Amino acid sequence: MHQPDWKPNRSSQNPLHLQIYEYLKQKILNGEWTVGAKIPPQRILAQQLNVNRSTVVTALEDLAADGFISSKVGYGTFVANNTWSIISSGAAPDWKTYVESGVHESNQSIIQEINRSEFRPDIIRLGTGELSPKFLPTEKMKGIFQQNTAQELSLSYTEPKGSYSLRTAICDYLKRKGIETSPSSVLIVSGGLQALQLISLGLLQKGSVVFHESPSYVTSIHVFQSAGMNLFGVPMGEEGLKTELLPKIKRQHHAALLYTIPSFHNPTGHTMPEQRRKELLQVCSHERLPILEDDVYGDLWFEEPPPEPLKANDRQGLVLYMGSLSKTLGPGLRIGWLVGPEQVIDRLADIKMQTDYGSSTLSQFAAAHWLQSGLYDEHIFQLRKKLMFQRDTALQILEKYYRGIATWKTPAGGFYIWLKLQEAISMDKLFKRALKAGILINPGNIYDHKDSSHIRISYSYAEPAQLEKGLIRLAEIIGEMSSR
Numbered sequence: 001m002h003q004p005d006w007k008p009n010r011s012s013q014n015p016l017h018l019q020i021y022e023y024l025k026q027k028i029l030n031g032e033w034t035v036g037a038k039i040p041p042q043r044i045l046a047q048q049l050n051v052n053r054s055t056v057v058t059a060l061e062d063l064a065a066d067g068f069i070s071s072k073v074g075y076g077t078f079v080a081n082n083t084w085s086i087i088s089s090g091a092a093p094d095w096k097t098y099v100e101s102g103v104h105e106s107n108q109s110i111i112q113e114i115n116r117s118e119f120r121p122d123i124i125r126l127g128t129g130e131l132s133p134k135f136l137p138t139e140k141m142k143g144i145f146q147q148n149t150a151q152e153l154s155l156s157y158t159e160p161k162g163s164y165s166l167r168t169a170i171c172d173y174l175k176r177k178g179i180e181t182s183p184s185s186v187l188i189v190s191g192g193l194q195a196l197q198l199i200s201l202g203l204l205q206k207g208s209v210v211f212h213e214s215p216s217y218v219t220s221i222h223v224f225q226s227a228g229m230n231l232f233g234v235p236m237g238e239e240g241l242k243t244e245l246l247p248k249i250k251r252q253h254h255a256a257l258l259y260t261i262p263s264f265h266n267p268t269g270h271t272m273p274e275q276r277r278k279e280l281l282q283v284c285s286h287e288r289l290p291i292l293e294d295d296v297y298g299d300l301w302f303e304e305p306p307p308e309p310l311k312a313n314d315r316q317g318l319v320l321y322m323g324s325l326s327k328t329l330g331p332g333l334r335i336g337w338l339v340g341p342e343q344v345i346d347r348l349a350d351i352k353m354q355t356d357y358g359s360s361t362l363s364q365f366a367a368a369h370w371l372q373s374g375l376y377d378e379h380i381f382q383l384r385k386k387l388m389f390q391r392d393t394a395l396q397i398l399e400k401y402y403r404g405i406a407t408w409k410t411p412a413g414g415f416y417i418w419l420k421l422q423e424a425i426s427m428d429k430l431f432k433r434a435l436k437a438g439i440l441i442n443p444g445n446i447y448d449h450k451d452s453s454h455i456r457i458s459y460s461y462a463e464p465a466q467l468e469k470g471l472i473r474l475a476e477i478i479g480e481m482s483s484r
């Protein structure tokens with residue numbers, strides 16, 4: 001939906017409706033809104049521009065009178081194809097059809113709404129899978145670029161697998177997690193999301209089936225489906241994926257890959273114990289089912305580290321291992337890594353070169369510095385304490401206001417509490433009502449479309465006071481919506 005990058009000037013002599021008329025007219029004349037494009041509803045425009053609805057109505061009536069727009073009863077208002085300006089500038093391509101025919105699937109509409117609303121200054125973000133800017137080391141980062149070490153900084157393209165010094169630093173860092181690898185088996189990617197993209201384009205045939213925990217982060221994005229793969233959710237419990245189900249369903253569904261988040265799972269927050277990890281490796285090895293291990297939250301433990309990653313005990317090259325700096329140092333860096341057999345990494349590096357010629361050298365330089373200098377470890381040490389405080393705050397609030405309406409488990413790390421409502425309710429309605437009250441939540445149906453009783457609460461972003469205010473209001477809304 002249109003997000004205006006303009007607001008009327010209230011101190012101008014020019015009446016508001018004329019300013020809005022001019023703004024909308026320019027959108028059409030500049031070709032930003034082409035013939036057939038839908039004009040946002042009056043109510044929304046009035047909200048977005050912070051004016052009365054009648055002001056918007058006057059502006060739209062003037063535009064209609066001048067032939068720029070026309071309305072179809074029951075459908076809305078559209079850019080008309082009979083204005084002199086459009087005729088004189090030649091017919092615009094039918095962008096609507098192009099937009100609808102693109103190969104990549106659109107985001108779920110709730111996620112589109114979340115992505116837009118996150119930038120509303122008044123919103124309380126209870127669902128965001130991101131660290132508060134307060135927890136990101138922005139000042140230290142500035143310092144890194146000002147130090148002499150900046151001599152190593154290169155603004156050239158990097159080699160296909162990414163900066164050698166960063167890959168070496170990642171190997172040292174992974175060694176401490178029990179993963180033995182070398183720079184030639186590491187690919188630097190622009191965030192974990194790109195690793196998923198590259199895998200879907202470079203390793204899997206169209207029509208293949210990707211197994212994942214149900215619910216899972218991976219169903220909230222359309223990376224695999226847009227590349228022609230089908231997702232299949234395998235039930236999970238508090239100990240993670242139910243490995244005993246795998247042999248049977250593997251044969252039924254001809255799965256090509258299993259995607260799993262063993263540590264501080266998104267969205268449930270669960271961590272797979274060591275024994276289950278061993279079983280998973282055994283079953284997948286027996287079934288010859290490769291594993292994609294997503295460990296983007298692995299460093300964010302509170303009292304004790306999670307068990308070793310699956311990759312640490314993989315002697316067969318069964319596991320592709322993915323990590324990222326997004327949940328620890330800053331998602332804006334867009335730096336992640338994928339570790340796997342060399343032939344896989346070579347193939348994906350080749351595709352990456354064809355896609356973007358490598359990730360930002362500035363980000364790679366900074367990432368290498370953080371990892372090599374020990375700054376990363378210091379930062380994580382502090383971050384764990386801060387996140388744990390946030391988790392405890394959220395738990396205390398839940399204890400006080402959610403007993404009787406929901407249940408939850410205490411996460412041992414990561415960002416999320418998977419709130420289970422006592423009573424199933426419409427997730428779409430809950431999302432809308434919460435948004436209206438200025439609270440942004442991630443409802444469970446984003447991660448499993450059949451889910452109508454979970455909410456992913458994130459304690460990583462909102463300040464304690466905001467967490468409290470948002471959670472209290474959310475409890476009231478849930479209470480109002482439930483039948484009892």
Ligand SMILES: Cc1ncc(COP(=O)(O)O)c(C=O)c1O
Binds near residue numbers: 190192194261323331
């Ligand atoms: C489990 C998981 N994997 C991967 C990602 C992608 O992160 P990025 O591309 O920023 O590294 C996310 C982000 O939310 C995530 O939760």
